[in-house]
Amino acid sequence: FLTGILSPGYCLSKCDLRGRMTTKIVIYESMLCGYCRAAKRLLDNKGWEYESIVVDGKPELFAEMEKKTGRNTVPQIYFDDTHVGGFDDMAEMDAGGELEQLYQA
Numbered sequence: 001f002l003t004g005i006l007s008p009g010y011c012l013s014k015c016d017l018r019g020r021m022t023t024k025i026v027i028y029e030s031m032l033c034g035y036c037r038a039a040k041r042l043l044d045n046k047g048w049e050y051e052s053i054v055v056d057g058k059p060e061l062f063a064e065m066e067k068k069t070g071r072n073t074v075p076q077i078y079f080d081d082t083h084v085g086g087f088d089d090m091a092e093m094d095a096g097g098e099l100e101q102l103y104q105a
Contacts, residue, residue, distance in 0.1 A: 023103050025050035028065040028076040032056070035087040036075040042087075042094060048103060079103060 025043060027050055029036035043050050055062040055074060062072075069076045069083055077084040079102050084090050093099040 022049075023079050023105070025103075026053060026078040027051070028053045028055055028061070028069075028074055030054065030056050030074045033074050039075045039077060039087040039090055042090065046103075080105075 025048060027036065027039060027043075029040070029052055031054060040050070040052070053061055053065070055065060065074075065076050066072050068078075071086070073086060075086055077086070077090055082102060084093065084099075084102070090099060093102065
């Protein structure tokens with residue numbers, strides 16, 4: 001069904017409703033965690049959307065997070081398939097300009 005040459009800017013995946021490339025951000029978090037709130041605040045201030053996975057009282061989700069990250073603390077943050085780490089890791093990347101680069105990758 002897609003034949004010929006696609007026009008410049010045509011998006012096949014990772015796009016928002018305006019056709020801009022997007023990065024899927026996922027945060028494993030606890031509702032009682034100050035670092036989790038700080039991580040979400042940083043992302044909110046940038047205007048970036050994210051999926052929040054609350055692990056409180058959900059041992060299967062906590063186990064999933066541990067298996068994926070090798071860590072047992074929250075928050076744990078992913079940009080697409082890249083594990084950023086916790087809030088301190090993300091804040092350090094942001095201060096160095098790396099977070100913006102990762103988001104735009």
